[in-house]
Structure formats: structure tokens, C-alpha cells
Amino acid sequence: MGNVAALPVLLKELKLASFAKHWESLAQKAIDEQWLPQTYLAELCDQEAGSRYQKKLQRYLREAQLPPAKQLNQFDFSASSGINKSQIVALSQQRQWVNQAENTLFFGASGVGKTHLACGIGYALIEQGVRVKFTSATGIVQILQRSKEELTLADVLTRMDKYAVLIVDDIGYVKKSSDETQVLFELIAHRYETGSLIITSNQPFSAWDKIFDDNMMTVAAIDRLVHHATIIEIKGESFRKKASMKRKEKQKSTK
Secondary structure: OOHHHHHHHHHHHHHHHHHHHHHHHHHHHHHOOOHHHHHHHHHHHHHHHHHHHHHHHHHHHHHHOOOOOOOHHOOOOHHOOOOHHHHHHHHHHHHHHHHOOOOEEEEOOOOHHHEEEEEEHHHHHHHHHOOOEEHHHHHHHHHHHHHOOOOOHHHHHHHHHHOEEEEEOOOOOOOOOOHHHHOOOOOHHHOOOOOOOEEEEEEOOHHHHOOOOOOOHHHHHHHHHHOOOEEEEEEEHHHHHHHHHHHHHHHHHOO
């Protein structure tokens, strides 16, 4: 028969932190309300599972490295055209496209909200237990270039497979050089039908020959991205430009 006095030590050994925190208070509640033993155990297990799930989501959020203040509820949908709010909400709440390794591509001029929407979807997916990683296009290219020089590119690409969704921001700013475009293409090819990409670009597909230095590579990259993809083109004036103009108007009115 187990020694109740040793229970805190045993729970610590078993790494049941929520059990250790709540077993005494729940035991008293079980006595007061005349729970069955299995009801008491089920309640403890439910609290332990819930606590572990929340810790997992917090870990996912930290490792995602999403920019702050870019949740969907902070986005002004009325300020841009070409955005179907229902479509964005569906992408954020329905995991089917992620489960099927489909892509989401945002196109538009600088400052129209592409990154905000991509990150907003990322935040919402993490809340559903989806593992997400945010990176700038130039940042990921630098990592992949370095790993290729070190002959570890395949290993790095494989490690990225743990992220169901990889957000690659501002692909249009990748320099048109053989080394950079080749590793970028290898990333796209590696995740084709195995993992989802959310890509933002200020360059339409017709200008992607400015990104990739080889036309065949350009066509192949686009083909892989659009095969299973939702494409969203955003029109409108830059949010940053609007904010700057408002500040100037406010300063003038106070003079």
C-alpha cells in the first residue's frame, strides 16, 4: 500500500506537476462531493493534460519568433482592398490546408499588411497546436547558404520539417545571385507536398526572374508553390504611409 506522505516526492519523480499542485484540494472536493475514485483520477488527469498542452503552446509561441502585435484582431481589414476577411479567418481556423501541406501566398506593395496577415494566421494556428516558424527570406537564405558551405544543408532542411508551417517574409528582397537563389529553390522543393509555406512578396510572379537567376528555376519554383496554394493579392496604400501622413496632419493642426 502506498505511503501518502511520499506522494509529493513520487509526483515530482513522475513529473506530474499539475497533479502535485492540485491533488490535495481536489481530494477534499472529492470527499465533500462524494466523487467516485475514478472521477477524482479523471479530474486530476484532465488538469495535468490541460497544463501540459498550455506549456506546449507557450513553447511553440516562443520558438515561432513571430513579430509582436500582429494578431488578426489587430488588423484593419477595411483599409485594404483585395482581402476577403472570411477567407483569412478560414485559413487561420481551419487546419485542413496545413494537414495537406498546401501553401498561402500574399502579394502586394510594401506596407499593405502582408506580413501582418501571415503572422496573424501563424498566431491562430499555434493556438490550435500547429508548430510554426517565422523568418525573413534573407535570413533563411543566409542560414541555408552557410549550411550548404558546411555540407549540412540536407540536415537543416530536415530539421525544418518539424514546423508544419514555415512563414517566409519578403521573398522579393532576396538578392539575385546563384548561391542565394539555389538554396531558396531547394527549400521550396524540399517542402513541396510535405510542409506548408506562407510566403509574402512585393514582387508578382511575372517579376520573379529578378529573384531567381535562372528562368527554368523560376518556373519550377512557381510551379511547386502554386500547385496547392491560396493566392491573395492585396491592394491599397501603405499603412505606414497613412500613419505618417496622419502624424504630419496632427502636427500641423497643433501649431
